[in-house]
Amino acid sequence: MTFNRRSFLGAGAAAAAILSAPMVRGQGKPRVVIVGGGAGGATAARYIAKDSKGAIDVTLVEPTRSYYTCFFSNLYIGGFRDLSSIEHSYGTLASEYGVNVVHDWAVGVDRDARTVSLAGGATLPYDRLILSPGIDFVEGAVPGWDVSAQNKMPHAYKAGSQTELLKAQIEAMPQGGTFVMIAPPNPYRCPPGPYERISMVAHKLKAENPTAKIIIADPKQAFSKQGLFEEGWNKHYPGMITRIGPDFGGGNVSVNADEMTVDVDGEVIKADVVNVIPAMKAGRICDMAGVSEGNWAPVSGHTMQSRIDENIHVLGDATNQGDMPKSGFSANSQAKVAAMAVRGALTGSRVFPAKFSNTCWSLIDTDDGIKVGATYEATDEKIAKVDGFISQTGEDADLRKRTFEESVGWYAGITSDMFG
Structure with missing residues (x-):
């Protein structure tokens, strides 16, 4: 199926139907390349590999061998955690899920040829590309x-x-x-x-x-x-x-x-x-791929597909998607929607309507935890907030302690969800 820009931007109601038919070039396994191994990229790699049961060839490009989560890094600064507690490796993604993990920098995207160029000289072909590069800084934002x-x-x-x-x-x-x-x-x-x-x-x-x-x-x-x-x-x-x-x-x-x-x-x-902490923009590979408009990459909330190139999905901090904050929880939630959409497009598996959620916890002092969060749904215009919640001033110490303990449990859960 061929999209033009107008038909793609208005494809919300037909998204499930569009994604129900495989869209694969050539013969052999369809190929997915994912750039960025954080909360978005690692989650997408794991879910596509796991749920396709080997039917899709998944390559994750991430320059660092050890990934340190931005979430909970403040607790390291405060002395509540050591650095090793926020350090994670990609070994399980490779050994248990069959993800091809390439430790290199992605330095270019040829959208016509559907290839990703690496700093080491390799070229990776793709049928679908997922970009989850996080943020870079706006030059000159702080003189x-x-x-x-x-x-x-x-x-x-x-x-x-x-x-x-x-x-x-x-x-x-x-x-x-x-x-x-x-x-x-x-x-x-x-x-x-x-x-x-x-x-x-x-x-x-x-x-x-x-x-x-x-x-x-x-x-x-x-x-x-x-x-x-x-x-x-x-x-x-x-x-x-x-x-x-x-x-x-x-x-x-x-x-x-x-x-x-x-x-x-x-x-x-x-x-x-x-x-x-300067003003931020999408990670540089989004500019290299030509999927940014201004500082961020616009996407359809139904599939996390780029509104500029339907063969590219963008996740997490790099996106202009609507109401969701730029958090690790958001990226993880968006990655699952994208993984389902990609699997549907490449294998014909069923695609369900996109749903999203987010919670952001913060620690103020020992056992004094607070949170804000919401649920979201995809519309044709954006990812839209459905309802939300927030901690209240004056809460008792036991509730604040439980909120902090909840965040610790979430950290264990999301990092397992990302890295296996």
Whole structure:
């Protein structure tokens, strides 16, 4: 079947019928290439391989051999987990599910030939391509900062060495020193949420450096779970945290990495640690593939197919899909929808209507957990929120502890769902 752009964009009602017939080039097994081995890509690889029972050849391209989850990385900074607890390998995907795991960088996509080029020189053909590259940063978003400055002013928004570096810098702060975060504009990857990170930094400093100060320069008028965080900060870290919103210059910020200074609307702050979290965009491979519009890749919520190329699906943080936040839970949920759609397209298996869910947990202090979440459904225009829930201010300690314990159970469950 051949799509033009207009018929594809309006294909919501007919999505199940469209995907019911195999669409495979040539002979032999259909081939799926997945770029990015996080919550979206690893989940998609596992589900396609598992549910197709070997009928589809699945290749996962991911440069790192050990994957560190952004979700729960803030808890490592706060001292609640060690780094190894957020580290995962791809061995089970390969050994038990037959996924061909290639540790290399994808550096190009030829949409006409349907091939992915790798930095090592290999070329991978595909019948369907899934892109789940996470985020990159918008160049020039914070004047004075680019990735060459990330060792002096880390972002720690790609977990692993950056997370270790930020924690080490916090531990090396002088007594009474100053920690500054440059918070990102919307939309941004969450977790690792900026405001949970502030809570975890405050938790660590309260124990080790109680006279230290934390400043947030924030371009947003408001942020998710704001009342809950501010209640928690006043309770656990009184006087330690100052947030400068846009009305007071939080959106007019530049930095000098060599001098370790932050200029907030003309006022220069000398800092000991600066956590710069710039504006974000889809991972670079989306631009290389030509499936981005602006900073993000538009997709159909029914199948997570690109609205630019129906042979490509895009997942997670990189997407412009509607109401879902850019979270690991969201990417995992979207991956299952995409896996079902891909399997239906390539093998003729049944495709059910897309349903999605998300919960984002945050830890404010020991056993003080909060959450926000929702369920979603696909419409022809977007992934639309159906209903939601959020923790309430004033909740008792037992409920907050149960909320945190729930998040720990979720972490164990989602990482098993991703990596097997």
